[in-house]
Amino acid sequence: MQLKRVVVTGMGALTPIGNNLEAYWEGLRTGKSGSAPITYFDTEKFKTSFACELKGYNPEDFFDRKEARKLDRFAQYALVSSDEAIADSGIDLDNVDKFRVGVVWGAGIGGLETFQNEVIGYANGDGTPRFNPFFIPKMIADIAPGNISIKHGFMGPNYTTVSACASSANAMIDALNYIRLGHCDVIVTGGSEAAVTIAGMGGFNAMHALSTRNDSPETASRPFDATRDGFVLGEGAGALILEEYEHAKARGAKIYAEVLGGGLSSDAYHMTAPHPEGIGVVKVMENCLQNAGLKPEDVDAINTHGTSTPLGDVAELKAISKVFGDHATKININSTKSMTGHLLGAAGAIEAIASILAMEHSLVPPTINHNVVDEQIDPSLNLTLNKAQKREVNVAMSNTFGFGGHNACVLFKKLG
Template sequence: MQSNRQVVVTGFGALTPVGNDRESTWQALLAGKSGIAPITAFDATGLPTTIAGEVKGFDPSALLDRKRERRSARFSQLAVAAAREAVADASLTVGGEGVDAGRVGVVLNNAVAGMDGIERAVDQMHADPRTISPYFVSSVIPNMPACEVAIDLGVRGPVTASALACASGVYALLEARRLILSGEADVVLAGGTDSAITRVMFQGLSNMGALSKRNDEPERASRPFDADRDGFVFGEGAVVCVLESAEHAAARGARAYAEVAGGALTSDAFHVSAPDPSGAGAVSAMRQALERTGTAASDVDYICAHGTSTRINDLTESKAIREVYGNSAYDLLVSSPKSMVGHLIGAAGALSAMVAALAIRDGVVPPTINLDQPGEECDLDYVPHTARKADVRAAAVNAFGFGGQNCVAVLRAV
């Protein structure tokens, strides 16, 4: 069901493997720059995969006082940094003139919570239990990034977190939109964060066969839709968007990047990690997203794809796009930021939403790098190697998570 009210994005903040703010990330993506490199977070010697998409040069002590730094995990620290940038970009002061703190919310999702802190605490438990921080439990639970952002900015409205694996970041925008349209909030900070580059995580994903083993060519390891793709590259990061009703944004003179027109969430009900090869769940999510937003397939100019660089996902996503968009599928531009940053897990969808909004703003679509030879049944225009100028009036964002969770959002020019 459509609403006549508009929800718009007025600010972005980002920390990614290619930049520690919104614009440096965007310019790196347009330039086709890869942020994949050998792991520095821990000694990866002996692991099948020794590369990752890490946020570089982030110093939490420059952001937080010593007490707050010690009590918080990295996924929360990244989220706070991204949220501060987002509200600054939106020229928004929570509790300031025209912005009631009780009418501001946070929807900040993640997929794996504080895995790094858990792994560290297990080591401490074996060595000396007394060294485990009294803030250990509160730092690693999944709602903490949202709560840390609320504490940092003085947000007193609805604050929530959901875990939808790799679909978490896109769903955050849809839930934020729902809070605004229901009248529970005027402004919502929405997005995703994750930081779980740990030895156990990499060993587990390697045992699953999910990760690329192209360790000798890190920058070429993530290759969505390419015939030689061999798995995804694990990454970390945080992206936060400021969403508000169009009326609220106009009343305070804020500029809007794009409208979050709506979307859909479906389930494959198929497997804990593999997508349904028929693509039925993805097809349903894409179709419902278009229907609910009143968007014709021929109106969509760009799809920011899930595009993980795994054999099954890229094939299934391509098939699903063809089924939903029909003949229009071959007129679409489709690209995957994961070719440059890897898979940011809970933050991946939020980054894709930012990419879609900035593509609308600037009239340019970032490339899919490392796409030398399209894989079997991957026959769409994936914008290989080089960014392309395009008049993007409507963009769809695809996100598909473990457990078969499919989330699609539609953004439109305002």
């Protein structure tokens, strides 16, 4: 069977460094930090008092007050970013077969704030179960793609992938395969997350996953730096319109990039820690290259998972050196989490968008906040430190890994 080609024809972003695609790129290009003291709740007794919150986001700019109350923030973010991506694609929704348009979305946690607030409300009451009738439909992770499809009438495949921080990368790979196999013409894909909450911060602090650099939040996310002490929690969403190539060509769509392939693997090692030698990460990149029909030397840039954790950063770079050999030193490697923080289930989506924008603008965004060399990291690797680097990027790889050992990798190619 001849697999169909798949391209990206629209994108949307709602991130801690920009509330739309253009602003997101400006933040990436200039090395902007999205980390700042938390404004959502009192952090006086928390080990970590900062995160990468959205700035200037007002739900009433996008929803009426009644509608906003029915949507957890993660679902709001999904609708906002997907609306931007659909508009960006230029697709005429009145002239598509909506049975062949799907929504495959990623969310690692879903409506955590809704769950938290309803349980707190019950615990503070008299024991009578007075729960909001929208509690369950606001909370469940699959409600984001459900709401996107309801709004636009998309009647193709519709579901959420949940694989922790690899969730939206998994969603993109599923979307790629549905279109490749001829089951859909268009799929809205991506991911959203809104875990900057009492429960989210408290839970990640309890497992010692977060940076506690409260004296300097703007520099706390420092991937590959010897003084890194954990990730910075972020929130937001990224959306991509994946479309069958001939379908996009027939309507004269702008094409950002071709999605060449995706790879998956498992560490099968530990609930939260990566394999120290990066065995699963080696395999996921090898699988992705094979799926795309590429050789290691074809890759120009890699947006790493690069969370700013002591173990994860080293393991991933070891794996890159093993897969790419001598060519590893010729690749621009970066971690945009140094700017956005870690958006959990939305990370793969916004980082795929960053990779595609790097191709479009021939500029690789920096890994900011790097000051101290880590002797465990190969000094010959180009980690795109502190300043964006001009470079023609024809093939870009995006890595995303999740608690539970989930590994996902996606490859994009610039169309000539």
